[in-house]
Amino acid sequence: MLKFILKRISVVIPTFIGVTLLTFALIRLIPGDPVELMAGERGIDPIRHAQLLHQMGLDQPILVQYWDYLVGIFHADLGTSVVTRAPVIKEFFTLFPATLELSICAMIIAVVVGLPAGIIAAVRRGKFTDYSVMGLSLTGYSMPIFWWGLLLILLFSVSLGWTPVSGRISATYWVDEVTGFMLIDSLLSNEAGAFLSAVQHLILPSIVLATIPLAVIARMTRSAMLEVLREDYVQVARAKGLAMPLVVCVHALRNALIPVITVIGLQVGVLMAGAILTETIFSWPGIGKWLLDSIYRRDYPAVQGGILLVSCIVILVNLTVDIFYGVVNPRIRHNR
């Protein structure tokens, strides 16, 4: 078991190094003078330029620079934002809970709706239900989510007036930040209506962000379920007279879940990419919007740090899923 885990981790290390190489190269590949890019100033006078060059270590050989960059990463130093002058890592983790809350809610929606939809489609294979579920999920999979967000705003916010258009909570509530999760903080704040307001703000962005993972999960669940339903042990269970719902939910689902869990893990990358678009539409103050704003503001240290951190999160989650997969399924563990 330990050998398996160590092996999975050793595979991830080159990927991590590659990502640091990419973000390291990012600043140096952008056209323009790296000193001015990192300092966020134009037309720096030569004396200060030389000072900054030395201060940033940009006068060192490239390998030394890379080494310093790596050492910095391990000391949680990702540079300072050009715009706010705050450490990039601090900015990132201030905004990260908002994205995490949104992603978790989206994932819950995707699983809670996608899983049963896939199961029902598999059980009613070739029937109308199956076709509608599969048609809808292919549509969801093809959805430009930024437009989907606009449509939902058009319907629920503009026409019906049910939900607010942007932000995490109505400005009339003052909620102390305890956990960074608005749903929990608003409950703790003891302000009447704050929780409801937080839910109203969260619901549309979550649905938008959930769309693609939901479609993928439904499709995957259906095909995994169909495969398992063909197995002998399922036939035996049915032949013994067990009711179909019992066979599906108890006997078949456990094995069908294995590939589905992997797919759920892989959706984290999709969520992070989706968060950039979703947060932009709904002015959700998370890292996706922050990253995009940093690009607009030419805040390159923030862009560099943000891309590195998001990639690391995706890599770590995928590693966790991989290991979990090995724990659940001994065949995987011993094959590799």
Next chain:
Amino acid sequence: MSEPIQATAAIEEIAPPGPWREFWSYFSENRGALIGFGFIVLVLLAALFAPLLTPHSPFEQYRDYILTPPAWQDGGLWRFPLGTDEVGRDILTRLIYGGRLSLFMGMIVVSMSLVLGTLIGLMAGYARGVTDTLVMRAMDIIMALPSLLLALAIVTILGPGLINAAIAIAITYLPHYVRITRASVMAESSKDYVIASQVSGAGVMRLVFITILPNCMAPLIVQASLGFSNAILDAAALGFIGLGAQPPSPEWGAMLSGALEFIQRAWWVVTFPGLMILMTVLAFNLMGDGLRDALDPKMKR
């Protein structure tokens, strides 16, 4: 050298005629794939003959007709069937011309990542060893990053624009083609016909490109078709956030980038460009599924 060439030619003659007909009979069984294919042909024709289909230019601003609703609504004009946008440009015209950009984008991205990915995959799969390991590690890095995030990073380096967005998207989808090609090359190169060709003196180039490659094409074609939908979707997303096609251009994503402002007054500005993206992407996905069913030998009875 001349003998093996004749031998392969002879085999081709003996082969049962009409692989196309066989393919078509499988493909046309799938109604969704046919609908998708039909829609793509429609968009393609509209894009090709755009100037004949519409009297307007996609850039012409009818300042007297700003935000005219679609023709069937009160205040709509049949001159502008789907209405006009915030500076009075005809939306239908822009959608038709936008098809050119989206299909062009798909074509560029798919051909770049297909050609490059196939070459790298052939190299890795045939050479194996260190080359293979290095290539696959590099692909793992690209795969580890969410595609839009990597595209953002690349566009940050290259600067915004249609072509740069295409390059960025092509790079993000490279690993798919590399992996598919590599896997099929590895599967094929141990088969008898490849060894036979090798024994009869075929050089590396001939072996890789003429003997092995044609037998790896099926999964690549399927991936290319699905790649079209990804490319169009990502290009629209980049256009929407202002890092792809730039504003005056009638790219579908870019058309939506300012639309949030008009959401209360003009639903048609928001609705139609996105609908075109959705339907086109859906069409390519439907066709890709159909192609997979028709080309995948495992699915054939």
